[in-house]
Amino acid sequence: MAIFPVINLEKLNGEERAVTMEQIKDACENWGFFELLNHGIPHDFLDTVERLTKEHYKKCMEQRFKELVASKALEGLEAEVTDMDWESTFYLRHLPESNMADIPDLTDEYRKVMKEFALKLEKLAEELLDLLCENLGLEKGYLKKAFYGVRGPTFGTKVSNYPPCPTPDKIKGLRAHTDAGGIILLFQDAKVSGLQLLKDGEWIDVPPMRHSIVINLGDQLEVITNGKYKSVEHRVIAQTDGARMSIASFYNPGSDAVIYPAPALLEKEAEEKKQVYPKFVFEDYMKLYAGLKFQAKEPRFEAMKAMETTVPISTA
Numbered sequence: 001m002a003i004f005p006v007i008n009l010e011k012l013n014g015e016e017r018a019v020t021m022e023q024i025k026d027a028c029e030n031w032g033f034f035e036l037l038n039h040g041i042p043h044d045f046l047d048t049v050e051r052l053t054k055e056h057y058k059k060c061m062e063q064r065f066k067e068l069v070a071s072k073a074l075e076g077l078e079a080e081v082t083d084m085d086w087e088s089t090f091y092l093r094h095l096p097e098s099n100m101a102d103i104p105d106l107t108d109e110y111r112k113v114m115k116e117f118a119l120k121l122e123k124l125a126e127e128l129l130d131l132l133c134e135n136l137g138l139e140k141g142y143l144k145k146a147f148y149g150v151r152g153p154t155f156g157t158k159v160s161n162y163p164p165c166p167t168p169d170k171i172k173g174l175r176a177h178t179d180a181g182g183i184i185l186l187f188q189d190a191k192v193s194g195l196q197l198l199k200d201g202e203w204i205d206v207p208p209m210r211h212s213i214v215i216n217l218g219d220q221l222e223v224i225t226n227g228k229y230k231s232v233e234h235r236v237i238a239q240t241d242g243a244r245m246s247i248a249s250f251y252n253p254g255s256d257a258v259i260y261p262a263p264a265l266l267e268k269e270a271e272e273k274k275q276v277y278p279k280f281v282f283e284d285y286m287k288l289y290a291g292l293k294f295q296a297k298e299p300r301f302e303a304m305k306a307m308e309t310t311v312p313i314s315t316a
Contacts, residue, residue, distance in 0.1 A: 010038035032232030125251035149254020165238035173236030181252030226261035
């Protein structure tokens, strides 16, 4: 069985740089996922993020989740549930403007730490985008620029907890989907597993690893690379034991950013007469995605292509 790619970013600074860049390239082309070690975010800081997130869940979210389970009669499921997920979540927005001050129940310490965490992740996301540019033969900064709308990129965090589930065969922690956006950075529970990706028709576990950051590619990078890199279907399996923490941060294009395959990549592929992905405004894609998240991505791309022929997009 193929081994899930784990990449030590520290090795980019030495004689193993070429090998490490090749590992990143292979992960982007064949997995759509990889796990980073030595990514520059201090371990003790990650420990603080984990402690405060778990404290916040216990104090503010756990009871609400129990009440939701009771109200939806999810306790003793006998039939499979396909329209809900076994997860407790809240969302933080960082860019273009933060909503941190508007989220109730967050302690001052947690607010401050999550603000700092977002800055560290934003920096890491932009570093990774430049590594992808290098592997793709695009000029440095191309992907970051492609994500920029008038107000820069969109960046936000989904904080999730997946409590123990008595009937994991009847309900998913999170149903299978690809991510709509750009590049996703996940800080996940070091002990409780559950995240899986689909590779070659098989569901493969993304291994929990202390202090790692899991990276996956969203639909927009598939479009910009004209399919050279793929967004990959993934899901969370509910567990009977242990609550799983998941902090997923989404570095996405600005809502008004115009997304289309990089011309430099199309030139290279022109002789192969490969299919060209559509050109669209990111916000239009998100509107479509909102209703079709748990369905295949290909019809979404086709729908955007149909819109492209009827709606002129100004890139001025």
